[in-house]
Amino acid sequence: MRQFGGFFPYRSQSDIRKSGLSGRLWCPPSVGWVKFNVCSMEIEDKVGCGGVLRDSDGVARALFSGPFAVKDFFAAEVGTISMALDLFLAMGWKGKSSLIIEFGSIEVFSWVENKGSRPWLLNTFFKEIEIGLSRVSNVSFSKVDKHGNKMAFALAIASLKRPG
Template sequence: MARNSIKFEEAKPEVNGIAHNCLINIQKLSKYRKFPDILTYPALCAPKFPKFSLVCWQPPHLEWVKVNTNGSYLASHAGMGGIFRDSYGACLLFFHSPVMDEDPLEAEAQDIFWAISLARKLGIRNLWLESDSLILINILNRLLSSPWNLVY
């Protein structure tokens, strides 16, 4: 795609074309000895893969209900959801919804808010809440200060 059409006609660039151009430019830099070692930098040679670990769901104690929540945010689109299970692992309730949030932390916070609100409305007194947002858990435990857009 022509650079001018991207710049002046608001055309969307093709990702593969950009990646191809970057690779060619890196090869030229190496070939013409501008940066002869550029292709030996670890960041360019060895892609970094995320580390994975197996996480097994653990049921809550007897007479407790566990809710697993997850908020999601991607390019100004956000969503949230959760699932309530009893100590036998049986699904009691699940919820999900698109939300209007400004960032991933706000989506996670709104998710936890709705999980707690639903639990209160259902009369659940022993609630075990799990979230994958360590930052938000630390904020709720007062280990971190809250950003301006979160008030609890």
């Protein structure tokens, strides 16, 4: 999202909803929250992921990008959420900020929200998420398209273009 004079033109999610651009622009989290945008990408036989953690001022506090050993997009998307939780905890943010994890897959979003709909084959990944969630006090999940997740999307693409 483009900044103007150090300020975001849309300061809250409700401002974006009113504009009709909901899900299409990155919006900073409220004060006291940090937001982890994550993205997984599958091209041909390669799967990669990327993520960026930003504070309420929009400052990037952590980035990750890399290939996934699994060759399934959904497993990678769920694994990327688990990686974001692990990184948040490893950085010592627990107790300092609440966490929003924003990602693009509507299927994975529904699986996160409804345990009964989760595919059995992804059970191991969801167990890792549940362990992470039990260690982080306040986590919220949000669905966004790639336009609202541009940096994470770019990191996922970069992970696929790296040799080796």
